[in-house]
Amino acid sequence: MNILIIEDDLRVAELLQRGLAEQSFVPAIAYDGHSGVKLALQNDYDLIITDIILPKLDGIDLCRQIRQTKPDIPIIMLTALGTTDDKIEGFDAGADDYLVKPFEMRELFVRIRALLKRNSRVVNQVGFVIRYADLEMNLNTKRVKRGNQEISLTPKEFKLLEYMMLNPERVLSRVEIAEKVWDTHFDTGTNFMNVYINYLRKKIDREFEQKLIHTKSGMGFMLNLE
Known part of the structure; x- marks a missing residue:
């Protein structure tokens, strides 16, 4: 499964890339919001992991832009901002899940698999x-x-x-x-x-x-x- 990582912290991005590859995912990385949106819209990914605080375009606006074209792709937000208001803003922008830094990779993997499993059950019923x-x-x-x-x-x-x-x-x-x-x-x-x-x-x-x-x-x- 192809996963897009949007993270400007090089150390965190490489850690995620290495961990996902070890779990047999195929990760790609964007280091700013504009590049992240461009990759997300140009390519087919099974899931997106994005930070909120990003250069050029923050994760909230990035999420909204992606949702306009790809409403069903699972999105996990990673951030140091963990207040209720921050989480609500992320969910309202279209995020499916929210993980506060620092986090354990095992927890991230559990959340990724849950979202991918849920998304695989989505049935497109026209006009339902x-x-x-x-x-x-x-x-x-x-x-x-x-x-x-x-x-x-x-x-x-x-x-x-x-x-x-x-x-x-x-x-x-x-x-x-x-x-x-x-x-x-x-x-x-x-x-x-x-x-x-x-x-x-x-x-x-x-x-x-x-x-x-x-x-x-x-x-x-x-x-x-x-």
């Missing part, structure tokens, strides 16, 4: 639409509507809502959402879950009398017509 009440989601075009109102979601908000719509009227625990939406690498000790649920509520429920997203105290969250 799921609905709950007056909420509609097109999994192919990534468009979401409630009634006649178009709703703009970030990639992570979309994934969270998609999972809730595929499992309506069932309490979804924080652990289950972490495993299914964040591929088990989500730190459930942070307030991430509440942050994203609140984001969805503002976009899905605030303008409507009928609320769809509900919190079950001590249990989790539910999409329901209560």
Whole structure:
């Protein structure tokens, strides 16, 4: 499998390249954001690993640009920035996972394999639409509507809502959402879950009398017509 490394620290880039090669991956390296985007769009990679702080183009904007053309390629962000806000910004830009430096290579390999396994199960269903009440989601075009109102979601908000719509009227625990939406690498000790649920509520429920997203105290969250 071909993996693109976008990292301006020569020592870290070479460490990643050597470690991935030892695991039978085929790594390529870009040392700045512009070169990283160019390689990502010109070639076919199975996964991208990128730092956030990069010369010429930072990892957040890099991720957004890649997502415009290649929405399904798995992206792991590596960074020394580990606050909740930093992680949310990375996820909202389209990252699939987030690893804070310093990290163990074994953990990186586990995350890479989890993302590659998940991506291999993705089925392209043209025009596939799921609905709950007056909420509609097109999994192919990534468009979401409630009634006649178009709703703009970030990639992570979309994934969270998609999972809730595929499992309506069932309490979804924080652990289950972490495993299914964040591929088990989500730190459930942070307030991430509440942050994203609140984001969805503002976009899905605030303008409507009928609320769809509900919190079950001590249990989790539910999409329901209560």
